[in-house]
Amino acid sequence: MTMHRDVWVLLEAEDKKIKSSSVALIDEGRRLAVQLGGGLTAVFLGQTVEGMDHLVGTHGASNLYFIHDETLHQYAPELYERLLTQLLLGKKPYLVMAAATSLGSDLMPRVAAKLKAPLVSNCVEIRVGEDMKFIKPVQNGRLHATVVCKAPGTKMATVDPDVLTIAKEENQPKIAEVTEMRPDTEGDRLSIRVTGFLKADHRTIDISEAEIIVAIGRGVGSEENFKIIQEFADRIGAAIGGTRPAVDAGILPFERQIGQTGKAVSPKLIIMCGISGAMEFTKGIENARTKVAINMDRQSRVFKSVDLGIVDDLNRVIPQIIEHIDAMADEEKGQ
Ligand SMILES: Cc1cc2nc3c(=O)[nH]c(=O)nc-3n(C[C@H](O)[C@H](O)[C@H](O)COP(=O)(O)OP(=O)(O)OC[C@H]3O[C@@H](n4cnc5c(N)ncnc54)[C@H](O)[C@@H]3O)c2cc1C
Incomplete structure (x- = not known):
């Protein structure tokens, strides 16, 4: 049986818009499809998103499978798994990618198990060669592993959304060919129902997962000063991490230590307070x-x-910033 060297990307939407990580995933898919000499197809399950055919086409996908039904408006693991598996079984793409979001990280292993396809999760790079190579962080981000996929058939990967960037070049406006599918879901008996998402608590989240971190060092000095830092972190929804001296002083538990003998972190923003910037940190x-x-x-x-x-x-500085944040919040309330 011949295997097309086509690349498929799974799209996600939020607030009736295709997520920017999905747009960046299409760009990444296009890059890989060009190298593989195949086409690029996007697949989306959910509610209608205006201008999706235009967006997807302009970013380089020639086809878009749009599977919609009221039951798909909210992520339903078993239903999404069944529908995506059926589609992929019929089309047999070479590579299927999703962003390693909560949906992508839950759905892709389910589908991979059904397809008996190899899946590499949380990749930071995918290389095309004689064999596909998938690069992913291991050991808490201290090392990168290269996973070589020699198996024939469809390969699957989730990609770290933080490494995905929307291509800067101006793309020619294009419209993808849309295949609409309205599945029959009436007979589906679902044992898992997603009722909503809870925002992670910044005080308890693992620092390696945190988007904003306030990091403290020896310069914070005392537990008393730390209280002000905690207030600041609460205002901006940041997790607190720190240096070894902050841990040795008993201000933070070891699991909040950042660095060579602590954790590697990858937040969007880190604010370092009283830290000298030693290499080990x-x-x-x-x-x-x-x-x-x-x-x-x-x-x-x-x-x-x-x-x-x-x-x-x-x-x-920190009390001044807190004052400023509070003044802004009061102003907003007053409006
Ligand atoms: C094998 C080994 C492994 C290590 N692993 C780690 C690790 O995983 N993580 C880690 O963090 N360290 C690690 N260390 C320790 C590391 O070498 C440094 O000693 C440590 O990172 C320094 O921490 P610091 O910046 O908090 O303290 P310092 O180096 O003492 O810096 C404190 C800073 O605070 C500033 N400061 C003081 N008061 C104030 C104030 N009121 N306002 C503003 N600034 C102020 C000072 O100017 C200074 O720059 C390791 C060391 C070894 C040998």
Whole structure:
């Protein structure tokens, strides 16, 4: 049986819009499809999204399978699994990708098990060659493993949404050919029902999963000062992590230590308070996107690799920021 070298991407929507991670996934899919010499197809299960055919086509997918039914408006694991498996069994693409979101991370293993296809989760890079190579972080992000997929047939991958970026080049407007499917779901007896999503609690979330981190170092000084930092973190929904001295001083538990002997973190924003930027610490923040440091020593090494540096006493700066946030919140309430 011949295997098409086609790439498929699974799209997701939020607030009636295709998620930006899905748009970036189409761009990544196009890059891989070109290298594989195949076509690119997108698949979406859910509620109608206006202009989806245009968006998908412009980003490089020539086909869009749109599976819709009222029961699909909310993620239904068994139903999504059945419908996607049926479609993929018929079409036999070479590679199927989804973003490693909560939906992608739940659905793809289910489908892979049904298809008996290899799945590599949370990839940060996919390389086309004689065999497909999937690069993914292991050991809490300290190492990268290369998984070589030699198996014939469909290969599946979820991709870390944080590494997906929307291509900068201007694409020519195009419209994808849409195949609408209205499945018969009446006979489906569902044992799992997703009733909603709870926002992670920033105080208890694992720091390696946190999007915003306030990191504290020896410069915080005392548990008393730490209370102000906690107030600040609560205001901005940040998890608290820190350096080894903060852990050794008993201010933070070991699971909140960042660095060589702690955890590697990859937040969108990290605010470092009273941290000198020792190599053993900065190893753990290499994948943080925006780095801010507050340190009263202008010469501190921490300022060498930050996006914003504030040279001041954190016990002066943090209360001022809290005041500012509260004033803004009051203003908003008053409007
Ligand atoms: C084998 C090994 C493994 C290690 N693993 C880790 C690890 O995983 N993680 C880790 O963090 N460390 C680790 N370390 C320790 C590391 O080498 C550093 O000692 C540590 O990171 C320094 O922590 P710090 O920045 O909090 O403290 P310091 O280096 O003492 O820095 C404190 C900073 O706070 C500033 N400051 C003081 N008061 C204020 C104030 N009021 N306002 C603003 N700024 C202020 C100072 O100017 C200073 O720059 C390891 C060391 C070894 C040898």
